[in-house]
Amino acid sequence: MAQLTALLVSLLTLVLSISGVISTNFTIINKCEYTVWPGILSDPYVPAMSTTGFALQNGESMTITAPNSWAGRFWGRTNCSQDSTGKFSCVTGDCGSGKIECSGNGSAMPATLAEFTLDGAGGFDFFDVSLVDGYNLPMKVVPQGGTGQNCSSAGCVADLNDLCPPELKVTSADADGNVACSSACMAFNQAKYCCTGAYISPSTCKPSIYSQIFKSACPQAYSYAYDDKTSTFSCASANYTISFCATLHNTSDTISPGQSLNTTETIVSANEIYGLGFFSPENSNKHYLVIYKYTYWGGSYDDIVWVANREHPFPNSSAILTFNSDGNLVISDGRLLHVLTHTSSGGKDTYARLLNTGNLVLTNTVSHILWQSFDYPTDTLLPGMKLKDAKTGWSLITSNTSIQDPAPGRFSLHYLASRKELIVTEESEPYWISSLTGVLADIFVIDGDYITWPSSNYTNEDIRSIRLDVSGNFILERV
Ligand SMILES: *[C@@H]1O[C@H](CO)[C@@H](O)[C@H](O)[C@H]1NC(C)=O
Numbered sequence: 001m002a003q004l005t006a007l008l009v010s011l012l013t014l015v016l017s018i019s020g021v022i023s024t025n026f027t028i029i030n031k032c033e034y035t036v037w038p039g040i041l042s043d044p045y046v047p048a049m050s051t052t053g054f055a056l057q058n059g060e061s062m063t064i065t066a067p068n069s070w071a072g073r074f075w076g077r078t079n080c081s082q083d084s085t086g087k088f089s090c091v092t093g094d095c096g097s098g099k100i101e102c103s104g105n106g107s108a109m110p111a112t113l114a115e116f117t118l119d120g121a122g123g124f125d126f127f128d129v130s131l132v133d134g135y136n137l138p139m140k141v142v143p144q145g146g147t148g149q150n151c152s153s154a155g156c157v158a159d160l161n162d163l164c165p166p167e168l169k170v171t172s173a174d175a176d177g178n179v180a181c182s183s184a185c186m187a188f189n190q191a192k193y194c195c196t197g198a199y200i201s202p203s204t205c206k207p208s209i210y211s212q213i214f215k216s217a218c219p220q221a222y223s224y225a226y227d228d229k230t231s232t233f234s235c236a237s238a239n240y241t242i243s244f245c246a247t248l249h250n251t252s253d254t255i256s257p258g259q260s261l262n263t264t265e266t267i268v269s270a271n272e273i274y275g276l277g278f279f280s281p282e283n284s285n286k287h288y289l290v291i292y293k294y295t296y297w298g299g300s301y302d303d304i305v306w307v308a309n310r311e312h313p314f315p316n317s318s319a320i321l322t323f324n325s326d327g328n329l330v331i332s333d334g335r336l337l338h339v340l341t342h343t344s345s346g347g348k349d350t351y352a353r354l355l356n357t358g359n360l361v362l363t364n365t366v367s368h369i370l371w372q373s374f375d376y377p378t379d380t381l382l383p384g385m386k387l388k389d390a391k392t393g394w395s396l397i398t399s400n401t402s403i404q405d406p407a408p409g410r411f412s413l414h415y416l417a418s419r420k421e422l423i424v425t426e427e428s429e430p431y432w433i434s435s436l437t438g439v440l441a442d443i444f445v446i447d448g449d450y451i452t453w454p455s456s457n458y459t460n461e462d463i464r465s466i467r468l469d470v471s472g473n474f475i476l477e478r479v
């Protein structure tokens, strides 16, 4: 009988896990200017993740689908290298495996940790970023599309290696400078800091001067063992991005009527992969409004993927992006005016949002897309953009005029639906023609008079963007 009950219970669990639970994706992004080797440790008795450690170069990301009801932690390893015998080790966050994969080993302290329990009480995922075992680099967790009262970002984006009190600083000869900041528990091993012995309960273990330094720098992270109230977050049916060295700024992805963006401000997509702001080429006063790959450290505009006013640069830094009275987006400096969007159904309810895909959309409260930047590619195609034949509206991508200046140059890429061909022209003369075969056939999906590059095809291993360079080369870019 006991056996039968066990069988029924496991059948029931199986049915529930097939019908009720949606799998959760983690996207881990390295926004640091250096390489980070993320490590992953699953809790005992839960199914393991498909990987336990890998490398992420600056700007790279990796998406992992978690097993149902997964629980465990993520951290970042820094200053890693392989010695002459092939043994892999890291100055911070090392897991002792001697390899890139941690294979069930956890992180050496001190290290910033992102901790998760998926599908816990009430169907909620619980997560936090913890400095209880010290700090080695900034980490931020941003839920994507979840619900719940406490469904918001967790993390520590400050540079605590700089703010670290001298008695907690960890330095390394291998990596000149402060590499990490210990917790007071680890540095002094005293019960009052570790919340052990006489200090084992929330009522006896209080914040210390050290945990308060952590807390004031990182209000959305655990600073000591009983810091739960302000540090534990929960979401239902969300995916998560975990970024190393994410932004310090409290950025928004939206501009609403009455708001504006001047030449020193930016808005950032919710996943913090794309930014919208003004760009001025080196040795030039021309100002362009652009969408670019956003990184906290760089702030560089090397990877501009879209330009709003290619043919209408503004002459100085007085330009602002704002709304006019009929709800359209305009760039203005008080004298010059460039209208970006031409919609008549706008009005006071429109707002502009930079989506996770890098698409700037003008929308209204009933969520109609009134205008989107994806309909007006410049020199770059991103997943989700369309390349339309002349018959259906003629969209094409056109090269930059020079490496510095994104004004339209000599080369354009078109799609010719009648022949299913891609054509690069140089000042209207054919320069390169290719049928949609080989890798091009893998990327593009033909849909009547246009081709798209479906965003569902986008994975870490795949091509990220398609660009036409100043010399007319058609470039498929990975990361
Ligand atoms: C989640 O991961 C799966 C498997 O890698 C992938 O097919 C899917 O597109 C991902 N979903 C999101 C929202 O990224």
Ligand SMILES: *[C@@H]1O[C@H](CO)[C@@H](O)[C@H](O)[C@H]1NC(C)=O
Binding pocket: 095, 096, 097, 098, 102, 103, 104, 105
């Ligand atoms: C875990 O780390 C220890 C050293 O701390 C090492 O001896 C052991 O081999 C590691 N285990 C795995 C599975 O890598």
Ligand SMILES: *[C@@H]1O[C@H](CO)[C@@H](O)[C@H](O)[C@H]1NC(C)=O
Binding pocket: 022, 023, 024, 025, 144, 145, 146, 237, 238, 239
């Ligand atoms: C999260 O990713 C899963 C797996 O791909 C997907 O089915 C689900 O729709 C995503 N959820 C949200 C809220 O984006």
Ligand SMILES: *[C@@H]1O[C@H](CO)[C@@H](O)[C@H](O)[C@H]1NC(C)=O
Binding pocket: 034, 078, 079, 080, 137, 174, 175, 176, 179
């Ligand atoms: C060590 O890592 C730090 C970031 O934690 C980085 O600034 C530094 O360049 C690295 N040094 C070496 C030698 O890799």
Ligand SMILES: *[C@@H]1O[C@H](CO)[C@@H](O)[C@H](O)[C@H]1NC(C)=O
Binding pocket: 149, 150, 228, 229, 230, 231, 232, 233
């Ligand atoms: C979660 O929500 C509750 C109730 O609104 C609140 O008391 C608690 O402080 C919240 N936790 C966090 C981490 O914001």
Ligand SMILES: *[C@@H]1O[C@H](CO)[C@@H](O)[C@H](O)[C@H]1NC(C)=O
Binding pocket: 250, 252
């Ligand atoms: C971040 O910005 C939002 C909206 O602008 C605001 O409501 C919130 O209080 C800000 N948070 C912090 C920590 O400044």
Ligand SMILES: *[C@@H]1O[C@H](CO)[C@@H](O)[C@H](O)[C@H]1NC(C)=O
Binding pocket: 262, 263, 264, 265, 317
């Ligand atoms: C942009 O606005 C911010 C305040 O929102 C201000 O500090 C900054 O000086 C402004 N920049 C320009 C170029 O006007």
Ligand SMILES: *[C@@H]1O[C@H](CO)[C@@H](O)[C@H](O)[C@H]1NC(C)=O
Binding pocket: 315, 316, 317, 318, 333, 335, 336
């Ligand atoms: C910027 O250029 C505009 C002309 O578009 C001019 O009216 C304005 O005075 C200039 N501002 C500065 C600070 O030079």
Ligand SMILES: *[C@@H]1O[C@H](CO)[C@@H](O)[C@H](O)[C@H]1NC(C)=O
Binding pocket: 442, 443, 445, 454, 457
């Ligand atoms: C891209 O998606 C289309 C259909 O969605 C598919 O036919 C094609 O094989 C995919 N290409 C890759 C590289 O996954």
Ligand SMILES: *[C@@H]1O[C@H](CO)[C@@H](O)[C@H](O)[C@H]1NC(C)=O
Binding pocket: 281, 301, 302, 303, 304, 379, 400, 402, 403, 404, 405, 406, 467, 468, 469, 470
């Ligand atoms: C076009 O110019 C912008 C601004 O200089 C740059 O960021 C972008 O990479 C250029 N495009 C290509 C394909 O080189």
